[in-house]
Amino acid sequence: MSILELRGISKHFGAIHALNDVDLSLETGEVLGLMGDNGAGKSTLVKVIAGNFPPTHGEIRIGGENVHFSKPVEAREKGVEVVYQDLALCNNLSAAANVFLGREINKRLGPFRWLDHAAMARRAGELFSELKSETRPRDLVRQMSGGQRQAVAIARTRLSKARMVLMDEPTAAISVRQVAEVLDLIRRLRDSGMAIILISHRMPDVFSVCDRVAVMRRGAKVADKLIKASSPEEVTGLITGAIQTA
Amino acid sequence: MATDIANPPPKANVSIESVLGLQTQSPFQRLLGAQSFWVTIALIFICLVMAYLQPASFATPENFYNITRNFSFIGIMALGMTVVIATGGIDLSVGSVMGLVAVACGLTLEAGYPWWAAVAVGMFAGFVTGLINGVIIAYIGLSPFVTTLGMLSIARSVAVVLSGNRMIYKFGPSGPAFKWLGGGSIFAGTHYEVSFPLLFLIVLTAILGVVYKMTAWGRHVIAIGGNEQAALLTGVPVNWIKVQVYIVSGMAAAFAAILNVGWSGSAINALGSTYELLAISAAVIGGANLMGGEASAYGAFIGAALIFVIRNALLMAGVDSNWQGTFVGTFLIAAVYLGKIRGAKRE
Numbered sequence: 350m351s352i353l354e355l356r357g358i359s360k361h362f363g364a365i366h367a368l369n370d371v372d373l374s375l376e377t378g379e380v381l382g383l384m385g386d387n388g389a390g391k392s393t394l395v396k397v398i399a400g401n402f403p404p405t406h407g408e409i410r411i412g413g414e415n416v417h418f419s420k421p422v423e424a425r426e427k428g429v430e431v432v433y434q435d436l437a438l439c440n441n442l443s444a445a446a447n448v449f450l451g452r453e454i455n456k457r458l459g460p461f462r463w464l465d466h467a468a469m470a471r472r473a474g475e476l477f478s479e480l481k482s483e484t485r486p487r488d489l490v491r492q493m494s495g496g497q498r499q500a501v502a503i504a505r506t507r508l509s510k511a512r513m514v515l516m517d518e519p520t521a522a523i524s525v526r527q528v529a530e531v532l533d534l535i536r537r538l539r540d541s542g543m544a545i546i547l548i549s550h551r552m553p554d555v556f557s558v559c560d561r562v563a564v565m566r567r568g569a570k571v572a573d574k575l576i577k578a579s580s581p582e583e584v585t586g587l588i589t590g591a592i593q594t595a
Numbered sequence: 596m597a598t599d600i601a602n603p604p605p606k607a608n609v610s611i612e613s614v615l616g617l618q619t620q621s622p623f624q625r626l627l628g629a630q631s632f633w634v635t636i637a638l639i640f641i642c643l644v645m646a647y648l649q650p651a652s653f654a655t656p657e658n659f660y661n662i663t664r665n666f667s668f669i670g671i672m673a674l675g676m677t678v679v680i681a682t683g684g685i686d687l688s689v690g691s692v693m694g695l696v697a698v699a700c701g702l703t704l705e706a707g708y709p710w711w712a713a714v715a716v717g718m719f720a721g722f723v724t725g726l727i728n729g730v731i732i733a734y735i736g737l738s739p740f741v742t743t744l745g746m747l748s749i750a751r752s753v754a755v756v757l758s759g760n761r762m763i764y765k766f767g768p769s770g771p772a773f774k775w776l777g778g779g780s781i782f783a784g785t786h787y788e789v790s791f792p793l794l795f796l797i798v799l800t801a802i803l804g805v806v807y808k809m810t811a812w813g814r815h816v817i818a819i820g821g822n823e824q825a826a827l828l829t830g831v832p833v834n835w836i837k838v839q840v841y842i843v844s845g846m847a848a849a850f851a852a853i854l855n856v857g858w859s860g861s862a863i864n865a866l867g868s869t870y871e872l873l874a875i876s877a878a879v880i881g882g883a884n885l886m887g888g889e890a891s892a893y894g895a896f897i898g899a900a901l902i903f904v905i906r907n908a909l910l911m912a913g914v915d916s917n918w919q920g921t922f923v924g925t926f927l928i929a930a931v932y933l934g935k936i937r938g939a940k941r942e
Binding site for chain 2: 419422424431433435436437438439440442446450451452453455461462463464527528
């Protein structure tokens with residue numbers, strides 16, 4: 350069964366049609382590459398799924414259930430986690446504090462609820478070691494490398510029973526060595542049974558971790574095929590419009 | 596290079612688990628990195644120098660009593676200010692709020708109501724001004740600077756109108772109890788006399804310190820200053836917390852005003868004018884970052900202490916009191932510069 354199904358999704362901002370009648374499905378344990386030029390509608394599509402704003406038309410089904418989100422928190426409750434392009438991290442807080450931001454573990458003492466620093470550091474440490482990342486829970490995010498910061502943002506998606514992770518350009522602004530690290534993180538997420546949508550501009554990333562690639566152009570989906578049946582050349586053609594559809 | 600091949604870098608054979616408990620900074624390093632630590636050192640240094648130079652006037656129990664009481668009012672305001680500054684905001688209205696609260700308390704007492712009613716009315720006035728600031732800033736989206744600058748003008752003008760521009764000093768039957776609240780002390784008559792305002796400041800500093808370190812609310816306040824968008828996306832109720840921080844600041848100013856009126860025994864609508872600058876200076880000297888994301892309760896305490904010790908020291912040293920502003924201003928700029936250097940080191 351598809352974990353995510355989009356049917357006829359459109360999003361209009363006034364006269365601008367950011368998305369036009371997009372269908373998309375995603376299976377558990379699948380990594381879908383979502384590609385397209387700037388302004389093709391990739392980010393808008395992800396924001397619709399993540400609950401940042403509702404679609405103008407169309408329906409979203411998660412695990413077969415019809416859903417309507419008005420806030421990101423509602424999408425999260427349905428198991429949709431997002432790793433934002435800028436990672437949404439607070440540099441002035443520790444890795445553990447960032448992982449648990451907005452979902453802190455409290456312990457009760459008297460009439461008040463106190464942060465359970467030890468439990469949060471322990472759990473964050475477990476998540477980092479599951480992701481095989483050398484990130485230390487008590488380090489400030491400010492002092493971290495791009496790969497470690499990604500690990501913090503990804504660890505956050507593992508806190509709850511997420512079923513699907515949307516990743517917006519996770520390899521856009523980091524070094525080559527760290528890209529390999531992040532791609533490994535994505536594979537580990539997939540192996541743990543998560544469905545993943547990877548938005549990327551980088552052809553090598555998509556062709557090394559994705560099972561399937563969907564190409565957007567001018568708000569419409571122009572291709573959706575298995576990686577094995579495609580090639581970087583074909584995808585490039587689809588993105589630029591040299592090839593109309595596939 | 597040949598040497599690189601001959602001496603390969605040592606292999607990292609540390610397991611992930613073994614470093615999980617480590618921190619990049621030891622507690623000692625963190626202490627050295629904290630601005631409030633260096634301000635404390637500066638404060639002790641100034642006190643020692645003054646005690647040596649002016650043993651008869653500076654290092655006396657009476658002088659200690661006076662300085663600590665005087666800086667307590669500003670310290671309490673500065674505590675509230677750190678919470679606002681931590682979110683990346685600013686509250687310029689606190690001085691005027693003091694004037695409004697003073698008048699509100701004075702009128703309540705003058706009308707013959709009990710002391711606790713005056714306290715409640717004063718705190719409520721602080722709550723309302725903070726609520727108005729917070730709602731405008733969080734939900735209408737105006738800048739904190741402009742909003743609280745407007746409230747600075749509004750609160751002062753309302754205070755003048757309500758008071759009929761007169762001093763209120765006939766406090767009615769409940770006057771003595773109200774005056775005791777701000778003017779009382781423990782261990783009176785001994786060398787260890789401690790004023791109530793200082794006691795309140797110490798207790799409030801401890802409470803706010805615990806709130807910053809140990810509660811989700813404190814962490815969210817710091818997170819909003821660090822990256823407001825990130826806090827919003829992770830589900831922190833950003834707007835509601837912003838309203839709350841201005842309420843905290845307004846009520847801190849109100850409490851300082853209540854103690855100040857009790858201590859001085861009269862309520863004037865001019866109370867607290869330009870105090871907002873002292874409160875902001877105290878918070879910043881203590882290490883609060885005006886860009887948000889960094890603030891400490893102890894910093895507000897020690898920052899207020901430093902400002903008043905400098906003023907007192909200059910007075911004792913026979914320097915014309917008009918020079919006080921120059922010294923305090925210099926310390927403020929130096930503190931911001933120090934914070935900038937610390938920030939650059941960390942990047």
